[in-house]
Amino acid sequence: MTIPKTHPFPFDPTYGMTLDTLRAIVPPEAPPGFDAFWQKRYKRALAIDPQPALRKSNLTHPAWQVLDITYTSTDEVTIGGWLLLPRDAPVRRGLVVGHGYGGRDAPDFDLPVEQTAILFPCARGMSRSAQAPIPPEAPGHVLHNIDSPDDYVIGGCVEDIWIAVSTLQALYPWLANRIGYIGGSFGGGLGALAIPFDNRIDRGHLIVPSFGDRKQWLTLPTVGSADSVQTYQKTHPDVLGHLRLFDAATAASRITVPMLVAAALFDPAVAPPCQFAVANAVPPSKYNEIFILDAGHFDYPGMTEQNFALREKLRGFLKLHEPGISALA
Template identity: 55%
Template sequence: MAGFPHSFPFDPSYGYTLESLLRVEAPVAPEDFADFWQARYRRALAVAPEPRLQPWPEHREGYAVYDLEYRSTDDFTLGGWLLMPQGRPVRRGLVVGHGYGGRDAPDFDLPVADAVLLFPCFRGLSRSRRPPISDQPYWHVLHDIDQRDRYILGGCVEDLWLAVSVLTGLFPAIAGHIGYMGISFGGGIGALALPWDARIRRAHLSVPTFGHHPLRLELPTVGSGCAIRDYQRRHGNVMDTLRYYDAASAATQVDVPVQVAAALFDPAVAPPGQFAIYNALAGPKSLYVLEAGHFDYPAKARQESELREVLADFFAEL
């Protein structure tokens, strides 16, 4: 059982062992779960993203870097970055999602060669802030949670699909060679998006959230799950919406290769929810077990280095 000295008023391993985590099943999805998401996907693909690129003021060796804006659903303008490799051909593309802390800049050290990289900021966060959506995780995750069809997470999934549309529009030759990488919030959004978009051919999800909402409501955390637990205590109707936004339920529909990094100890994203997503994946999958997530621990640098090597091999097949 994972365990580290900590000051949290709860056990971030929740009493689970690796063996018991690997037995966590996805909750039963609504009968119209697939219909709900397929209809959203069709509507999203009808949107022309109209990307606008401006050279980024900072030079980075090996990349041409651009500030990016594009249009998503609900006429939402999203900001982000596009990195195009210089001096080598573009053979693949990768959309890179961020955690609930947002993103201040793109990553320049991802282990994916010959790839154009698109870093979107999901609606309401970082470069895509827009009132009245709060950029604070506690409030962002509650935005329109009482309206199933308008809940903020659905819009964020559509933002990801439109990012793929940007890549295929700007670089038609990489169609069939597009992947996704997302951590925490971005991992959960990725799991929700993957089943319905055949343009995404493989994905990496790191400590993904939004898995098994019924369990999340039982387990204390310091992350977005805390906000949802508080909302449920006040209103009692949160599952009317969340049963349609369960990343573990979505994972049962995923048939492309997925690499998951899931943690045994995590105060922000309870491990049973992470493993529920991995366990439910219906297609080829691989697991890298982190000792902890959202937490500093002695082996963190070593595990991050090992995971980089895993991902280099994984995305080499993209």
């Protein structure tokens, strides 16, 4: 391991924890009504006709046909993004790819997938899905309607993922039960919340996922989105009560499909204890794996090699699991 020894932060991004202590973290219990809250939202999202609209993109790539896409999500929000289709192969799988809290400027052309339609939606309020009055930047976005669980923007972003799945199925009906999800940081936390309540998603890959163990998330120093919520908490001490419904670790304990979770030992933006709360919550299975990164949201020696190893692990993970396999088998 090559955990960074020097850094510019006024706190320790390992939080004094080792791999052993991180792996021993137990996810928080669900608050009353947790499952009913998300099941109700999912039922509402399933009733939405996404009405996808496609047009040729200005972006080009030799291996992919690139299309700009919009679809309708809950609350009549228009979600924008990109759709990649293989140029020289049939579409046999689908993949929804989330993004971090910096938004997304373009699709990722280097994912290790084949014969796959890849949808890159931008979360509501951000990038191609910018919409007033949702703030487009992370510090304000994460606070939008935070005191109203039914209206909190994070819940809407989870619904955007579910309706991204609906969009792929509307365009390619034969992809039913052949759609996976990938998301990192902000998108990793959203994925942990989305996957357990949508049985159309057949596997998931989360990288340094956010929003795990909200109690710690609200107390550990950070340069990530939790910082603005910690400031808000000083004048709104009841915010934890609302956020417990949006705990990615609590949700992850309900996941029943194959999962590859990458968690970091050092991370100034998403505290490793919160990442491991999510990773540890996924029920054990021969199909599930936690991939250990030395650091997240920070450059470090060996990062290129670790990212390559994770990419190759993902390639095998996406090939290994056939549709219909339960991670709890």
